[in-house]
Amino acid sequence: MSQLRLRFAPSPTGYLHVGGARTALYNWLTARRHAGTFILRIEDTDADRSQPELTTAILESLQWLGLDWDEGPYYQSQRLELYRARAQELERSGHAYPCFCSPEELRVKRERAEVEHRAWKYDGTCRNLSPAEQSRRRAEGRPAALRFRVPDSGRTAFEDLVFGSIELANSEIEDFVLLRSDGQPTYHLSVVADDLDLRVSHVVRGADHLSNTPKQILMYRALGAPEPIFAHLPLILGPDKQRLSKRHGATSVGAYREQGILPEALTNFLALLGWTPPSGKEILSREEMVAQFDLKAVSRSNAVFDPEKLTWMNSEYLRHLPLEKLLPRVEAQLHAEGLWNPAFSQAERERFEDSVRLLQTRARTLKDFSHSGRAFFTEDFSFDPEARAKFWKEPHLADWLSELARRLRSLSPFDLEGTEKCLRALAEEKGVRAGVLINAARVALTGQAVAPGLFDVMVTLGQDRVAQRLERAAAFQRQSQSAGS
Secondary structure (H helix, E strand, C coil): CCCCCEECCCCCCCCCCCHHHHHHHHHHHHHHHHHCCCEEEEEECCCCCHHHHHHHHHHHHHHHHCHHHHHHHHEECCCCHHHHHHHHHHHHHCCCEEECHHHHHHHHHHHHHCCCCCCCCCCCCCCCCCCHHHHHHHHCCCCEEECCCCCCCCCCEEEEECCCCEEHHHHHHCCCEEEECCCCHHHHHHHHHHHCCCCCCCCEEEEHHHHHHHHHHHHHCCCCCCCCEEEEEEEEEEECCEECCCCCCEEEEEHHCCCCCCCHHHHHHHHCCEEECCCCCCCCCCHHEEEEEEEHEECCCCCCHHHHHHHHHHHHHHCCCHHHHEEEEEEHHHHCCCCCCCCCHHHHHHHHHHHHHHHHCCCCCCHHHHHHHHHHCCCCCCCHHHHHHHHHCCHHHHHHHHHHHHHHHHCCCCCHHHHHHHHHHHHHHHCHHHHHHHHHHHCCCCCCCCCHHHHHHHHHCCCHHHHHHHHHHHHHHHHHHHHHH
């Protein structure tokens, strides 16, 4: 095929997993690099498990990641006639046959094989029924599935872009089901029929599908159709080298979005799970990923999902994100936490921007703005108990904070140099190290033991707010001392 056509085909039986997101990303990058077409298909034929709200969530996650599709979404539940037509074509050509074995009969045979400690596959009971016998059983109303007739001998081989040459003896492949007895298509039938209909040139999917590929190649050959190029991606493991699952923490794209991860950081991180760019860089723009990505460079070794690495990468993106792009994201985060005031005055809006700028270099996720940085956006914050225990131990601290508030309230100009001189002068008068007042004031103003530089915090919060919070902390300390005595 002259034009590359790739597809991502999630099943709406769960949220978009990071493994699925990486598969979508690799398909998207390949299509974009080669001016191809990226197709979205929703595999929703499992009526019992597919949920419309999960389809919506998958689409939203892909859009949030910036993985726009050129065609689709196509819904398999709306394409059942296509699959049945392909099944009939295979049956007419002798490559498929009706199987009248009941689920109970198959269960008994499977259990017998387990008792005898041997692998079980369908034994071909109905494989060689005569046309007359098939007609007789159908006339009796016996339900029948449709099975693919796997060749008795030979081998099925293909070249995978990631794993290289793969070959499997046909004797190891059972006559697999194409249509169930209720007329519903199986995965193998629907995926091959769809990929043919949509003219898919490259099938890029997880390595857990490797065992399915020989069966599907047999179907392409039986239909006299060209096979797509296959590329199977290595699995994603947790830090313990076990397959990534919920026990490792968040595994869905939506969960990382809720944790404050940027889509740019997540796509960059996912791109490196199995691929090393030729530039050797870890932080890559979308344009750089498109220009450098190559399926042939994907490793066949399983990748390890390191949440700490993702958080580090996210902090790098936050640190370098232009303020005009960061502000609306922080605003959305504050809104989600109930901290946003839509009636901000111009002065309050400027303070918001100054606060974001100050916190930007320290934030690891967007949630840091509303959690550890909460005190910059609301008066509704508490003093961390550990920070109080560590930095509010001096018996005269309440008086010192009140005095610092009084002096800062009358300070002019209220700037970095002036606030620092004011605090250090008070510390010298009281015969206490400046660090004692600095740490105590930091807890008073932010509720935290760790925050940006104290005097930057003071200037960003503003003169009146700083004085009020120091007085509030002094009152809190006096009350605590009274309660303790």
